Amino acid sequence: MEDMIDDIGEDNFKSAQVYDSLKDDSEKSLYPGCTRCTRLSAILKLFNIKARNGWTDRSFSELLELLHEMLPEGNMLSTRHYEAKKILCPMGMEYQKIHVCPNDCILYRKEFETLTKCSRCGVSRFKVKDDDVDEDNMKKGPPAKVKSEGLLRHAADSPQWKKIDTHYPQFGSDPRNLRLGLATDGMNPYGPNQLGNDIGVYLTPLIEDLGLLWDEGVKVFDAYGNDNFNLRALLFCTINDFSAYGNLSSYSVKGHYACPICEENTSYHQLKHGRKTCYIGHRKFLRRNHPYRRLKKAFHGYQEDKISPPPLNEEEVYERVCQVNVTFGKILKKPIMKNIWKKNSIFFQLPYWAKLDVKHCIDVMHVEKNVCDSIIGTLLNIKGKTKDDVNSRKDLVEMGLRLELQPQAYGKRTYLPPACHTLSKVEKKSFCACLYEMKVP
Template identity: 35%
Template sequence: MLLNLLRTAFPDAELPHSYEESKSLEWGLDINYHKIHACPNDCILFWKENANLNECPTCKASRWVPNTHKASLIPQKVLRHFPLKPRLQRLFMTANIAREMRWHKEQRPIDESSMRHPADAESWKRFDEDHSWFTQDARNVRLGLASDDFNPFNNMAKPYSIWPVILVSYNLPPWLCMKDQFFMTSLIIPGPKYAGNDIDVYLQPLVDELLEFWEQGVPMYDASTKETFMLHAALMWTINDFPAYGILSGWSTKARLACPSCNEGTDSNWLKYGRKHCYMGHHHFLPSDHMWQKRKNLFNGKEDHRIQPSVLEGSDILAQLLMLGDVQFGKSHRKRKRTVEELNWTKYSIFFKLPYWVTLRLRHNLDVMHIEKNIFNNILCTLMNITGKIKDNINSRCDLEILGFRKELHLKYDGERVTMPQALISGLKSHDCHVFMQRLLPIAVGGILRTDIALALIELCTFFKGLCARTLDVYQISQFEIDIATILCKLEMIFPPSFFDIMVHLAVHLPREAILGGPVQYREHYEKCRVHIPNCIDQTHRTEFPNWLKKRVQDQRITNPLGVTGDLYALACGPERWVASYTACVINGKRFHMKQRELRRRTQNSGVVVTGDENTNNVDFYGVINEIIELHYMGWRRVYLFMCDWFDVIRDKGYELITI
């Protein structure tokens, strides 16, 4: 019926005449995916030379779920690989989109003083210089890779870690580049266990594809020029949060050398009472002639004339990786202790198999969104004195005493009494913190805090606001490199050492990455890596579960009639097609009215209350009834649905089910 309707609406369009014909068109487009079996301990993929094995050659784990019949063997773990070639072919099948794929070279406005697109950034320009043959054809694709883990069941009580890998094409103009329809799913790495350092095992099919696109190219038809050409593609960088940064890059983002940009030059101190590392000493990021370089009393009581850590090139990183010992993948191996020479390297990243990877100026992006969120949380929890979250506590003051600076904030001992001198006066999502940090916090602190404290926080908010702009001024971003070092130094004079976790320190490297990679919105961690696939699962559940339940109950009724109650059978068969609507009803002796019915009455019966479950901490939800619907099932069974407006921050609308 839908196909007939479409043919009527678009008589000149070539549309299929049946569902079967439309399915054959889909297969003709080759938009499918491959299932690749994996070792349950993440040692290998049963792929290529291992395709015919029945057990892992490393850990001897079986490929198949035990106790299954030979005729229906079930693999223990399956990687889903979505080939890149047909997905790139789709971009060139439509003439308009094929033209837009050349926008970055043929239509992009050139302005040396501003950056609106990654093509304006230094990393892109350096890549063009190093690989001039690649830039000769504007259609050659530049990709970004985004990945993170999420729980597909949306229930933290059921831990399950699944990793989607999404590719982004940067050839497109800004108004198309980051749209959902141009994101390409490449891999879905299965759980239930966290992939961790073994993620390289699952990235092999994608890296092999990228190698083919780089070295050989793939024949492609361009609908805009009506010609066939050889398409090449290159991966420009990865987009991820900080833990995933460590997994993909091979540099551990924990412990003493947690900062991948500072590398072995990371400045850190272990807090004896706080039981963690802090990352301070930002005055050595200031210019050598800055007056604060000699103001030792403002910081840790020592002059610091070190220069900031040098930026490592790809060749420097390869030299460090030569010191790395043998790394074996798989959960069956014990964790290997790193030697001093290995620094924080945990593996030789699989991305170094790409010939151009070592020449890139920016390989992995620090995620501005999560850095901003963590800094905001540290500030807010400290200012609001939130129990368990505040960074200024007794342990922080004890650590200050051990470090020997900021003596005015040390604990005061008066006999058996200990006092803590006053220094300053959950659940927010990343976007909430983004808005609060850039718009509300500067207003909030202006009239409350001491002038020097308020000024430092306002400058920090201004820094993030400028950094997250859609168009970046090149000269302003260069100035930001000095500004953020100054701001962090001011914060060191205000907040205790425990405030300066690794996420606070990473802010000092964000301006440089903006110069190399361009505007933040093209390199931020893509949140839909977390929510897109769960939404697909929820949609599939909503559309397919009713039919599955009906068939299941009907089959069960045939094989075991006594096991299926009348209520269950009626529910599985579904309600009748017609429904009744009322302005009032009586259920279990209780009268309910619609809110509209009570506009001219003095009494009220439209209120409802529902107690939540453990996921909502058993909180009560209050609402009013806007509509009452009666569903009819077989056997004179009735179900009432109340459409309500809920007075709750979690939900806007909901339905309360009441059965008779």
């Protein structure tokens, strides 16, 4: 700890007072007579445990209070998370706060740093009391050697990884360079107001940092090799659910052409009674001799002879978005766009992004959860969750499918003939008991 403080040096701190404070904490015993821990080393170890186990700030404060009471009198341990964090801030754990327009128009940085209200929608930068509101503002690294054996066990087995090594051999030659995955799940700074298309406003600082990590890199100490090296990083892909997929990729994942692979060739059917869009024709992605292609009754009454469309390559995707201009923010009236590509994604500012084949990946957890919820809701006939309701049966009749399941009216009551998946009350209890007793990791 002392060697680290000496290596940092007094000149590297903004003021001598910060250096003296850090130096003093590194020499001060945790409590009188303690020879094992200093105030700084104890706080640093506790913060490491907090980070590894994902403790909340509140639980960490409660732990500090308990430890403070258990240690001998006169101990120097902080009792609050905020106080402990202030001790470590001079060591580089500080963060920068950036103001943002509540309507997601701009970030108050660079040319907008000195503004007091948004240059696009006019909303004040600061929170004000109701009686002070201006009327104008009331307008709203893989392992060194990976044996693939034809299987995808690691991201290094993917064609995209190998393509990066081919196009950028200097980057791929050093296994210490990073290939990052970006997850945006839960990124919603204004609560009920979803970011949607305006997420690019909040990603601007990240894109700038990623650009720096790619173009110049940063000096990093390699503890294993005991030397310094220039670390570079590349954004390998994003990982998110399907709605975030649309916000990040700039493709409209709603409506009749919701499939980013098929685009205008998406096979859809508008349900008359359920008033939803269903997507059929998935069998065209199977191999030509797959037995499911010949089945009729189990699907929508037809054999499938179509073949899957070729996916867009990286150049074709960029051609579709490079000319799309969009103004961020929720207040300004935006023209109704018929283009299924909504914007030029901010990720294309990265020099390598246009060359990546697979830019966005679907989070498997979300897919598994949604499918599981639908299956269980249908099997147990949970109201509001089941996919087998009166409108679903009427739509089957409309499409000429499973006519034996047609709903039957008896006065004011409607009877739904049992389907092959319909469970009795005893079977439902047995099914729930099976789920209750299931043991999983």
